[in-house]
Amino acid sequence: MQFGLSEEQRLIVDTTRAFVENELYPHEAEVERTGVLRPELIAEIKAKAIAAGLYAANMPADVGGAGLDTVTWLLYEKELGRASYALHWNCVARPSNILLAGTPEQRERYLFPCIRGEKSDCLAMTEPNAGSDLRSMQASAVQDGDDWVLNGTKHFISHADMADFVITFMASGEEDTPRGKRKKITAFFVDKGTPGFSVRDGYQNVSHRGYTNSVLEFDDCRLPKQQVLGEVHKGFEVANAWxxxxxxxxxxxxxxxxxxxxxxxxxxxxxxxxxxxxxxxxxxxxxxxxxxxxxxxxxxxxxxxxxxxxxxxxxxxxxxxxxxxxxxxxxxxxxxxxxxxxxxxxxxxxxxxxxxxxxxxxxxxxxxxxxxxxxxxxxxxxxxxxx
CATH class of the missing domain: 1.20.140.10 (Butyryl-CoA Dehydrogenase, subunit A, domain 3)
Known part of the structure; x- marks a missing residue:
């Protein structure tokens, strides 16, 4: 392991730090005072981040990202972390790399628009009665012909109010194990505006003002099988891999x-x-x-x-x-x-x-x-x- 930074790494650190100090720090007081990140401010900073090559920098080069190795990516994250979380996360977005697990059609619909800054994603796992023990989740997905019907509640879902779609994990069956029955989990793409899917305001949080959390409600939300991410009943494997x-x-x-x-x-x-x-x-x-x-x-x-x-x-x-x-x-x-x-x-x-x-x-x-x-x-x- 080399402890010194390469010339490229030093350039990325310096560029990111300058961006944070010049473009993010000046807006921290406003976000702290109001608890709100204005849409026009997001658009303004996002455009500057894209121009600086800092947007979606966590993604591989072959899909339009910066193609950083992990150490360089962490150096980049460290510099962004100096600023208000709401500002660096929502304005200098890093799409979830779980999007890379999608089919070619899903990549076209979800991954590439996120990398271009046209859409944003969020992940939904946690429920009121399933936090660290995700296997106890109660939100369910039941197959009905070629469709899946989703029901249940997710909460503490970060920036879901701003996201264009959610990747949600639902209990889709059970299996026998030496320690008793265990729920199978399947991951789904759910677009904003899908009938039966709603996003409600979440909780007031002592940490990260302006970085919102939401409650997601699924009420007979019907999805075609093409909205499954990864394999059916293999949601945990998808999550662990990505x-x-x-x-x-x-x-x-x-x-x-x-x-x-x-x-x-x-x-x-x-x-x-x-x-x-x-x-x-x-x-x-x-x-x-x-x-x-x-x-x-x-x-x-x-x-x-x-x-x-x-x-x-x-x-x-x-x-x-x-x-x-x-x-x-x-x-x-x-x-x-x-x-x-x-x-x-x-x-x-x-x-x-x-x-x-x-x-x-x-x-x-x-x-x-x-x-x-x-x-x-x-x-x-x-x-x-x-x-």
Whole structure:
């Protein structure tokens, strides 16, 4: 593994960081104040992102994306992560790579328009009674001739109100296993406007203002068989094959936000004076900075090692779980300590610290809770010795 950046990687980092600072930072206060991301603002920034070559950069080159290797993609995600989530996710979109699992016809209808910025997607798995335990989902898909009929509710579905279509996972049958019956899952494309499919406002969220969540309702929503993504009853296989790196994406954006908070903390520790000297010279502050820097470096190493192993074809679930666990918990620690160094001013919205602190909370929950990551890691350790 090479720890230095190539010339191309440095260019991507510099270009993305400049875009974030010049095009995203100026709008953060508005989004925080209103909780709304204006459609005209999305269109304006999206056009600039496309012109800069930063839009849909996560996709392979043969479908119109940037064709970045995983490490370079994570460097790009890290830089985007410095900004408000609503701005970088909705304006500099990265279509879900699960779209690559579609048929040629599905790629024409869904994938390519997303890469061109003409459409946007969202994923729907979570339900009111099925979060970490997705096998307990109750929303169902029943085959009726050549059609499928969908019923049930999904919630916490990110940016569904802005998406043109949803990829939803539904219980489509049951199978017997040594541990009892287990639900089979099938994935479907569902377009906005399909009869029987509705999107309702979701919940007010302490994290990521302007980045909405919605409740999806399926009421005898009828779909032709051509709307199945992947194979029938193989929805989990599709998800596992194409969505594994999303945990690294979350981890990488956390690295960027932590660096931003840390930068503020270091500058303030050098500028602020109390009792006749810089507060950074007091051990109570200097040791905080040392601990923050150490935690950040450890998280960076775990994330980029996992990215490197992903490209080598040797990454494991526990590699990605460790990276996500460390990066998300590190961000919470760094954001909290940065505010402590600032004191009362750290909690004021004149600085991005209170937002970073609030936004950090959801990272330990979505894309697999910290407890789920620890379960993945410990299960791998025990399995190696017959446990």
């Amino acid at each position: 969505l594994g790196a999303t945990r690294l994406q979350v981890a990488a954006t956390c690295l960027g936000r932590a660096e931003r908070a840390f930068g503020h903390a270091v500058s303030y520790a050098a500028e602020r004076k109390q009792f006749g000297q810089q507060i950074g010279k007091f051990q109570g502050v200097s040791f905080k900075l040392a601990d923050m820097a150490t935690e950040m470096k450890a998280a960076n190493l775990l994330v980029f090692e996992a990215g490197w192993k992903y490209d080598q074809g040797t990454v494991t679930d526990e590699d990605m779980a460790m990276a996500k666990l460390k990066a998300t918990e590190m961000l919470a620690f760094v954001a909290d300590e940065a505010i402590q160094i600032y004191g009362g001013m750290g909690l004021m919205n004149d600085l991005p610290l209170e937002r970073i602190w609030r936004d950090a909370r959801v990272e330990r929950i979505w894309e697999g809770t910290s407890e789920i990551q620890r379960h993945i890691i410990s299960r791998a350790l025990l399995r190696a010795v017959g446990g």
